[in-house]
Amino acid sequence: MTIHPKSPKQTELAIRFLIVGGGMSGLACAIALRRVGHQVTVLEQERALMTNSDAGGIRMPPNLSKILFHWGLKDELRKIAIKSMAIDLCLCDTGELLGKHIWDEEVFRETRGEFIFAHHADMRNLLYDNAIASGAKVRLGCPVVSIDPDRRTVTLASGDTVTADVIIGADGMGGISQSVMDIEPPVAAPLNMYSTTVPKAVIVNDPELTTIWKEDLVTMFSWFGNGHAVLGFPTGGSDPDFAMYVYGPVNGCESDWRTQTPIQGLRSVLDQCEPRLRRLGQLAKTARCIPVAEFTTVEDWVHESGRMVLLGQAAHPIPPGSIQDCALAIEDGAVLAKLFSHLRSEDQIGSFLWAFEELRQQRCSSVIMNECGIVQYMTLPPGEFQQGRDQSMRAKRDAGLNALQASDDSEETPEWAEIKEVFGYDAEDEADNWWVQWGRLRERAKGVEATEIVNISLFTNTS
Ligand SMILES: Cc1cc2nc3c(=O)[nH]c(=O)nc-3n(C[C@H](O)[C@H](O)[C@H](O)COP(=O)(O)OP(=O)(O)OC[C@H]3O[C@@H](n4cnc5c(N)ncnc54)[C@H](O)[C@@H]3O)c2cc1C
Incomplete structure (x- = not known):
């Protein structure tokens, strides 16, 4: 249970994140934020995580597995997952084999990931163990009953309150985080x-x-x-x-x-x-x-306070069983943490959350549209x-x-071509690109403003 030995860039300002929900998105986000040096507490309502005996499977495409490989989890994944090699396309009613596709190894090499299958419970337990090993506090049996983003406080069913610098709503579709953001329940x-x-x-x-x-x-x-x-x-x-x-x-x-x-x-x-x-x-x-x-698009992922954000199913519901369901949830955490690895002052928090929303909404909406299309295609x-x-x-x-x-x-x-593009996406690279193209510029602009203010005040003082 080792987190990637090569440490990623560490934040200059470590802040407290509170994650509501210990599903795939919450736990992956906890690992990602710990990797860059932030403090993380996860509050999960379940008293114990499900085990394999009675659970379903998940498909993990290369855009997801490459993140976990990068986090140093390749060997652990190998123990719980099997690598996909081919797909058979058949008719339900007659069983006729309409076609077959054998995956091209070269494509996967290019994507730097693998297409793998596992039990959902094994994968979630892997993330849970690694979140704890990375230093996150994961509290099971802690249902959250209310969230006050302005005060950055959540209240538990026990009556206790917990305060943080940023609240992350990772409690799925129809959860309490969606209601705080006034999101209508699904049709x-x-x-x-x-x-x-x-x-x-x-x-x-x-x-x-x-x-x-x-x-x-x-x-x-x-x-x-x-x-x-x-x-x-x-x-x-x-x-x-x-x-x-x-x-x-x-x-x-x-x-x-x-x-x-x-x-x-x-x-x-x-x-x-x-x-x-x-x-x-x-x-x-x-x-x-x-x-x-x-599915309706969730327009606002960031609360107006600039201190609460949604991710995973809470932010971008996707048809159950989609290839990209778990992948999008884990990409979210990877992107958020990359952005917050650049944190130097509190006033950056809001702009990083809005950058996250901007980056992820583009990606998620095109992937989800595609996944909805696949369900329609299969059931024509x-x-x-x-x-x-x-x-x-x-x-x-x-x-x-x-x-x-x-x-x-x-x-x-x-x-x-579309599959290759979706599989080839590198969430962490996208966040790095945002920082190089926009983040640094904004910092420089602020730096210039700050210098100007200093100059003006010096000038005023001397005159
Ligand atoms: C128990 C479980 C089993 C699943 N099994 C499969 C499967 O076999 N195959 C598959 O493809 N997908 C499965 N899924 C769905 C899949 O994990 C998600 O669709 C996807 O990965 C996105 O995850 P998420 O973390 O955003 O949301 P979710 O997976 O919905 O996780 C949200 C988490 O938040 C917790 N939560 C909700 N409200 C509160 C609250 N008020 N306070 C504290 N915690 C709260 C929930 O208990 C849950 O653990 C399962 C989900 C769950 C919860």
Whole structure:
């Protein structure tokens, strides 16, 4: 549990950050801020973090893994995660393999990251252990009941209050931080997403599922259907599972990531599908059901006091199960900490928070739009678009091409170019670039102003 041995630039002015919420975004942000020398306390309502036995999987793209590698967590990640090598694109109803894409190693080398899969709980525990090892105070069993950004104080359910220099709202969608910022609750969902897992040991011994677990070519599956879709991938770790996200119509399920929903809801979607999915539905024992809300953009991430900011799901809700869900949450912490590594005086705090908002909103809105598009693409109703999607994939498959490869002379498809751009993004570099282009300039401008003031007062005194 070592934080990156090569220390990053340290802040000249260490301040106190209070993070409400110890999910992925809160814990990653705690590590990032500790790396640059700030004091951090995380307040998490859960008394204990979930363990693997009953949790779902997450996909971590290169833009996320490269941050963790940079923080010195590569070896720990290797223990809990497995590297993705290929994707199979199939039809839900018939199981037809429409296409296949084998990831190009060169692309990942360029991105300086890896595309990896793990259990959500393993990843969160990894961040929790490292937040503590880095010197952050993480207080479990501490629900926050109110936040006063002007006084920079939060009140706990116990009645205690905690004060800080900056409050970070990392308590997810619909949390108390969003209400302090007057953010409307999300609009009712047109789709549900079920998250479940089936143990590897069960799958490899099942004659109907021999094509699901591929030891030699770690494969993610994407099944397209009419109003429903399934994503499936193996998790890494000592107790691997096949994790699934199953999108289907709203059917009255009331649940969240922590609460189980009756398994019939998940099975009712999978029962309409090809035999392998039906079988996986029978083998799944538990499920969580998360609404896929109509996403509205959160315009203000920084409170008018200039002392509170939102991040993760609280700032930029994204459809559950998206590839970039956890990645955006962790990029946030990396960017915020990079900006605050330049802190020299209190009057910079507000401008760093607004710089964070500006930098991250651009990135998040384009990624989220893309992720919403992927859910639509997978669940297209029968018609022109669905036929075009299937036919172009079949044509490439029959020509022996990768699914995301261009079928004409151009080097790559627009989809592949976009994926490479999203994966290639380096959150910490972006924050460094902001500092070089704008941050330093502002400091210099302030320096000039300060010098002018000194000169004027000297002049006044002598005259
Ligand atoms: C328990 C859990 C399990 C999940 N499992 C999966 C999964 O298997 N696969 C997947 O793809 N995604 C999963 N997710 C969702 C995923 O982690 C997030 O969508 C994403 O990573 C962004 O995380 P976040 O930290 O911004 O928000 P969240 O993950 O929502 O974390 C917010 C945290 O804030 C805490 N909190 C909320 N209100 C308060 C309060 N008043 N006081 C103190 N603490 C508070 C919550 O307990 C939670 O830990 C899960 C989320 C949770 C909370």
